[in-house]
Amino acid sequence: xxxxxxxxxxxxxxxxxxxxxxxxxxxxxxxxxxxxxxxxxxxxxxxxxxxxxxxxxxxxxxxxxxxxxxxxxxxxxxxxxxxxxxxxxxxxxxxxxxx
Numbered sequence: 001x002x003x004x005x006x007x008x009x010x011x012x013x014x015x016x017x018x019x020x021x022x023x024x025x026x027x028x029x030x031x032x033x034x035x036x037x038x039x040x041x042x043x044x045x046x047x048x049x050x051x052x053x054x055x056x057x058x059x060x061x062x063x064x065x066x067x068x069x070x071x072x073x074x075x076x077x078x079x080x081x082x083x084x085x086x087x088x089x090x091x092x093x094x095x096x097x098x099x
Contacts, residue, residue, distance in 0.1 A: 012082035015062035
């Protein structure tokens, strides 16, 4: 396990949030309708899955600013899970086609 993964697990434990790894994860392009690519890139956050009215978003921080998402989609519950920063970066690169 990498130092980045250990750090992410520590953040998740401290914040009382779940942890997920994103190695090889391909974000669903449709989910960027809810979390626009510019916001995802700025906040270093990746939409993981939408189930019903719950959007799971991976971030290396427990408090990404997703106010815009909550304003545009007030019925949507956004659940944050912690992931290693380097894996978030790679997932965003794959989503944008730059990896």
